[in-house]
Amino acid sequence: METSPVTLRLAVIMERRVLHNKWTDHAWEARALLPEGPESPDVPRVFAQIDEATQWLFPPLDLTLYTDEADNYLLNVTAAEPRIFVMWRPDDEAEPPVRPTQISASYGEAARWMDSGEKVDGLPMPADMRDWVEDFARRFQKPPEPRKPKRFAKTGDGNTHYGGVRAGANGDERER
Helix, strand or coil: CCCCCEEEEEEEEEEEEECCCCCCCEEEEEEEEEECCCCCCCCCEEEEEECCEEEEECCCEEEEECHHHHHHHHHHHCCCCCEEEEEEEECCCCCCCEEEEEEECCHHHHHHHHHCCCEEEEEECCHHHHHHHHHHHHHHCCCCCCCCCCCCCECCCCCECCCCEEECCCCCEEEC
């Protein structure tokens, strides 16, 4: 069975929206993914300008599926709304001042990114991509490990703390 990672290249569209509040004048978020193609840029470029929003198309990133994340992929694709997660960072030295850095189909990986303080947006996963991810996840899903039965501690008199035998009022033994 093949265990090497499988990769698909996707370009990220990030959007800068103008906000009208006293704390910040704009907000960034990932808006869409496009498959790599001849129109994929080598450097970020303006993709669309709509009213008070500007969309930027970024160079493609690798969406890599790893066998050890199969269970997390399966959790994602069997959810009501499967997602592709985009991690991005501010980059004040660049134009535009943000950079998508990684993409993933794994709930677990996205959670680890967020736990470490990264900015993460979830985008709807297209149906054909969902089928591709689900096929991969089902091929490499690990069966659940069998659980050992719980063992209860014993008291000094040989009875267990939970569900053990206890002497009744007349001296005979009865179940708890």
